[in-house]
Amino acid sequence: xxxxAAPGVRQDTAVPRQETMRGIVWRQFRRHPAALFALVTLAxxxxxxxxxxxxxxxxxxxxxxxxxxxxPSFEHLFGTDKQGRDMLSRILHGGRISLSVGVLAMTxxxxxxxxxxxxxxxxxxxxxxxxxxxxxxxxxxxQIFVLLFLSYLLRQAQIEFFQGGFGNIVLVIAATSWMIVxxxxxxxxLKLREEEFIAAARSYxxxxxxxxxxxxxxxxxxxxxxxxxxxxxxxxxxxxxxxxLGYGIQPPAASWGNILQDAFTTMGxxxxxxxxxxxxxxxxxxxxxxxxxxxxxxxxPYKIESAVRR
Amino acid sequence: MQRYILRRLAQLPVMLLxxxxxxxxxxxxxxxxxxxxxxxxxxxxxxxxxxxEKLGLDDPIHIQYLRxxxxxxxxxxxxxxxxxxxxxxxxxxxxxxxxYLMGSTFAVVLVLSILLGALQAVRQYSKLDVFLxxxxxxxxxxxxxxxxxxxxxxxxxxxxxDTGRPFLPIGGMATPGVPPTLDDYLSHLVLPMAALGFxxxxxxxxxxxxxxxxxxxxxxxxxxxxxxxxxxxxIFKHALKNxxxxxxxxxxxxxxxxxxxxxxxxxxxGWPGMGFFFYQSVVRRDYxxxxxxxxxxxxxxxxxxxxxxxxxxxxxxxxxxxxxSR
Numbered sequence: 014x015x016x017x018a019a020p021g022v023r024q025d026t027a028v029p030r031q032e033t034m035r036g037i038v039w040r041q042f043r044r045h046p047a048a049l050f051a052l053v054t055l056a057x058x059x060x061x062x063x064x065x066x067x068x069x070x071x072x073x074x075x076x077x078x079x080x081x082x083x084x085p086s087f088e089h090l091f092g093t094d095k096q097g098r099d100m101l102s103r104i105l106h107g108g109r110i111s112l113s114v115g116v117l118a119m120t121x122x123x124x125x126x127x128x129x130x131x132x133x134x135x136x137x138x139x140x141x142x143x144x145x146x147x148x149x150x151x152x153x154x155x156q157i158f159v160l161l162f163l164s165y166l167l168r169q170a171q172i173e174f175f176q177g178g179f180g181n182i183v184l185v186i187a188a189t190s191w192m193i194v195x196x197x198x199x200x201x202x203l204k205l206r207e208e209e210f211i212a213a214a215r216s217y218x219x220x221x222x223x224x225x226x227x228x229x230x231x232x233x234x235x236x237x238x239x240x241x242x243x244x245x246x247x248x249x250x251x252x253x254x255x256x257x258l259g260y261g262i263q264p265p266a267a268s269w270g271n272i273l274q275d276a277f278t279t280m281g282x283x284x285x286x287x288x289x290x291x292x293x294x295x296x297x298x299x300x301x302x303x304x305x306x307x308x309x310x311x312x313x314p315y316k317i318e319s320a321v322r323r
Numbered sequence: 324m325q326r327y328i329l330r331r332l333a334q335l336p337v338m339l340l341x342x343x344x345x346x347x348x349x350x351x352x353x354x355x356x357x358x359x360x361x362x363x364x365x366x367x368x369x370x371x372x373x374x375x376e377k378l379g380l381d382d383p384i385h386i387q388y389l390r391x392x393x394x395x396x397x398x399x400x401x402x403x404x405x406x407x408x409x410x411x412x413x414x415x416x417x418x419x420x421x422x423y424l425m426g427s428t429f430a431v432v433l434v435l436s437i438l439l440g441a442l443q444a445v446r447q448y449s450k451l452d453v454f455l456x457x458x459x460x461x462x463x464x465x466x467x468x469x470x471x472x473x474x475x476x477x478x479x480x481x482x483x484x485d486t487g488r489p490f491l492p493i494g495g496m497a498t499p500g501v502p503p504t505l506d507d508y509l510s511h512l513v514l515p516m517a518a519l520g521f522x523x524x525x526x527x528x529x530x531x532x533x534x535x536x537x538x539x540x541x542x543x544x545x546x547x548x549x550x551x552x553x554x555x556x557x558i559f560k561h562a563l564k565n566x567x568x569x570x571x572x573x574x575x576x577x578x579x580x581x582x583x584x585x586x587x588x589x590x591x592x593g594w595p596g597m598g599f600f601f602y603q604s605v606v607r608r609d610y611x612x613x614x615x616x617x618x619x620x621x622x623x624x625x626x627x628x629x630x631x632x633x634x635x636x637x638x639x640x641x642x643x644x645x646x647x648s649r
Contacts, residue, residue, distance in 0.1 A: 158582070302463060
């Protein structure tokens with residue numbers, strides 16, 4: 014679009030715009046009605062979690078026994094809990110833990126799932142059968158029962174990775190959440206391994222590792238990204254749920270789930286305490302779901318193709 | 324079809340065996356083992372040793388497993404550490420309430436989501452469609468446990484002017500000590516059902532909407548319209564039937580997730596079902612009960628999946644699970 018373009022001549026019809034892949038995806042992404050909402054919400058929630066130390070008005074574990082259960086006020090925006098701790102500060106710090114559990118657990122689950130799916134899809138045969146039966150098993154058995162059982166075992170064995178059960182919960186969520194990604198990756202591999210460019214690469218002497226990592230996996234990145242985004246939302250829900258049941262993040266460390274559990278025990282008298290932690294879980298999961306949805310639309314090969322053709 | 328069902332039924336015991344072995348081993352590998360429950364009180368080492376000997380915990384692990392397995396095959400899953408009653412009876416007593424909660428919620432969820440999804444598809448991009456889509460995204464992101472708490476709060480805020488009490492009870496399955504009435508049961512069911520079902524209606528309405536949109540644009544619908552079939556028959560008989568069919572498979576895949584939702588619902592509303600029972604057994608470290616619930620749930624989920632497969636093949640004649648003989 015040069016300044017010297019003749020008036021009335023549309024520059025973009027004269028010179029076809031070279032749109033990058035990234036540009037197309039971004040344009041498709043923005044078209045989703047809630048994409049912007051999702052990005053802004055997540056930016057705020059994540060920013061608040063990262064900056065919790067700076068913006069939290071109080072120390073999240075500082076007791077103030079004279080000010081227990083105080084209702085929301087200018088001094089304590091979200092009120093205080095049963096030990097007089099400032100709810101806003103606890104929710105900010107809890108967000109840090111809940112978000113990092115979600116992201117970490119899903120990262121691990123995606124890595125495990127990708128590895129299993131890639132092995133199953135690439136090698137097929139017995140490897141495929143065994144791994145997929147394993148995935149089926151984990152998919153059919155209600156996850157929360159397995160999670161409770163595993164958390165119980167870890168606690169019983171007094172195994173604790175990092176403080177407050179943080180590592181444990183990442184571990185158990187990852188161990189029970191890899192199946193969806195594994196299936197997606199497997200299907201991509203089954204499809205792609207018959208393609209001609211793979212045969213071509215093989216004819217040049219490419220080994221299995223090279224084929225998997227360089228030629229096939231990048232092509233499966235889209236579905237993995239979408240499933241991973243949704244997975245973070247699920248992991249946050251699971252973490253909160255387990256903490257709500259008392260088998261997740263252990264007090265005094267705060268997570269949205271165990272703040273909610275605390276509030277649940279005194280709900281009859283101090284109902285407002287249940288509002289904020291639950292709402293934070295809700296809004297974060299909502300934004301992540303929207304993000305996953307928008308990403309799926311944006312990365313849809315058919316839509317990208319039609320965008321290129323136009 | 325029969326061969327397929329038989330093969331699946333034959334897989335069931337193998338899976339169960341594997342599950343029970345894994346659960347048993349995991350339990351034994353934990354320091355303290357099944358006796359962990361006694362370790363927190365001041366039980367003398369001699370008494371602990373006596374219990375170990377009585378339960379045979381010093382025997383090799385495969386002997387111990389067989390000692391659990393052989394009676395288990397005859398329906399004897401051992402005795403609860405906390406109540407001393409047979410595990411099987413205790414678990415089975417909880418299957419009913421869970422089925423009652425999940426089954427009735429499920430029926431309502433299916434009807435609502437099919438109706439709403441179809442309505443949205445027929446009026447695509449209308450204000451109603453946009454509104455319901457927004458709500459359904461919210462519903463899918465709502466944690467069951469928080470929704471349950473919010474429902475309790477809302478319920479307690481709305482009082483019956485005559486009695487000054489909330490309209491709906493929030494605990495248990497029925498009022499204890501009162502002869503059971505339908506009214507009492509239904510009023511206890513409303514809130515748990517709403518908490519458990521809202522998310523599922525959201526998911527399935529979205530599913531039915533998109534599957535209905537696919538079907539509406541297919542040729543046989545145009546043919547039906549061209550033949551002069553009235554619009555409501557086209558929608559309900561021709562389109563909806565085909566759009567709702569795949570829901571059977573989706574539902575079967577989601578069955579385990581529903582158990583999870585039911586667990587939270589049961590805990591919040593004090594519902595005497597399996598989820599609540601399992602949670603209690605974990606808190607009380609009641610290991611025979613944990614084993615029992617895991618085995619029973621595995622059976623139920625596998626049977627549920629098999630049932631869904633059979634139902635799907637029955638509903639959709641194109642589905643064949645066996646290789647066709649040429």
